[in-house]
Amino acid sequence: MKIATTKTAVLLAALSAFSLNADTCSFAEPFTLTSVKSRYVNVKQTAGNRFLGNLEAFPKERFPQMKVSGVDGTLALNTRDFDVSGKDFVVMRMHIAKKEDICRTGAPETAGKISRISIEIKSDAPALLNFGFEGSRDVNGQKRHWAKMKKVALAAGWQTLSFEQEFPVDLAGVWARFDFLNTVNVQIRKISFEAVPKK
Numbered sequence: 001m002k003i004a005t006t007k008t009a010v011l012l013a014a015l016s017a018f019s020l021n022a023d024t025c026s027f028a029e030p031f032t033l034t035s036v037k038s039r040y041v042n043v044k045q046t047a048g049n050r051f052l053g054n055l056e057a058f059p060k061e062r063f064p065q066m067k068v069s070g071v072d073g074t075l076a077l078n079t080r081d082f083d084v085s086g087k088d089f090v091v092m093r094m095h096i097a098k099k100e101d102i103c104r105t106g107a108p109e110t111a112g113k114i115s116r117i118s119i120e121i122k123s124d125a126p127a128l129l130n131f132g133f134e135g136s137r138d139v140n141g142q143k144r145h146w147a148k149m150k151k152v153a154l155a156a157g158w159q160t161l162s163f164e165q166e167f168p169v170d171l172a173g174v175w176a177r178f179d180f181l182n183t184v185n186v187q188i189r190k191i192s193f194e195a196v197p198k199k
Contacts, residue, residue, distance in 0.1 A: 023098050023193040025052070027075050033068055041068045043075070043094075053094035053175070062088050074122070074187035082183045092178040093134065094191055101195040102174060104167045113195040117176050118162040120190040123154040128181040132163045135174035143172060149179070154186070164196070 030046035041055045055077065057063040065081035082088035103110040117133060132149030148165045167174060176191060 023096055023101055025094065025096050025191045026073075027070070027189060028073050031070075033070075038063055041066070051095070053092065053096075055090055055092045058089050058091065059087075066090060071187055074189050076185075076187045077180065078185045079180065079183050080185055084183055086182050089182070090180045090184075092180070094176045094178075096176060096191060097174050097193045101193060102167055102171065103195050104169050104171060106169060110195055112198055114164045114166050114198045116162055116164045116192075116194055116196050118160055118190075118192045118194075119178065119188060120158065120160050121154065122158045122187045122189070123156055124185045125156055127154040127184045127186070128152075129154050129161070130179035130181055131161065132177060133165050133167070133174055134177040135167075136172045137168055137170045138172040139170060146171070147177065149177065151181075154184075158189075 031052070032044045032046055034042045034044070036042050036054070039056060039060050043052045043054060044050060045052055055066065055068060057066045057079075062079075062082055065079065067076075067078040067081075069076045069078075077090065077092075079088070079090055097115075100109075101115060103113050103115045115133070117131070119131065121129075128151060130149050130151045132147065134145075134147040134149075136143045137146045138144075146168065150163055152161055176193060180186070
C-alpha cells in the first residue's frame with residue numbers, strides 16, 4: 001500500500017483533511033493517513049486526532065497496490081495496479097453522521113425529512129461505484145448488519161452523487177460506505193450527510 005503526498009511516499013502523511021461543518025466533510029484542512037495491520041488506511045483529522053474512517057482493500061493481498069494520497073485539497077485513490085477482472089475492490093467507510101440528521105421511520109423529530117449522503121468525486125475514466133449507508137440494527141438485543149446502497153457509473157470529470165434513505169427504528173449505528181468496484185483513479189473533494197425534506 002502506498003500513502004503519498006505530492007512530494008514523497010510515507011507511512012504517516014500530514015495531508016489535506018476533513019473540515020467538519022455541520023455534516024459536511026471537505027478535504028481542505030490537515031489530516032493524517034496511517035497504514036494499519038497491512039489491511040486498512042485510517043483517516044484522522046489532525047486537530048484532535050479524531051478518527052473519520054478508513055479504506056480497505058479486497059482481497060487483503062491487494063493492500064500493497066492500493067495508493068492513497070492528498071492531492072490539491074482532495075483525497076486521492078488509485079487502484080490501477082489491481083486485477084482488471086473486477087474481483088478486486090476497495091471499501092471506504094466514513095463516520096460522519098450526526099444524530100439529529102438520522103431520519104428513522106416514524107420518528108417525530110425528523111417527520112417529513114429523509115437522510116441524504118452526497119459525494120463530490122472526480123474520476124479520470126468511467127468506473128463503477130456502489131455507495132450509500134451501512135450500519136447495524138439492534139434486533140432482540142443482538143447487533144445485525146444493515147445496508148442500503150446503489151450502484152452508479154462514474155463519468156470522467158467532476159460530479160456530485162447523492163443517495164437518500166430513511167432508517168429503521170431499531171438502527172443502532174450508521175456510517176457512509178463507498179465501494180470502488182473496479183480499477184479506479186479518483187479524487188474526493190467533499191462528503192456530506194444531512195437531513196432534507198422528503199420529495
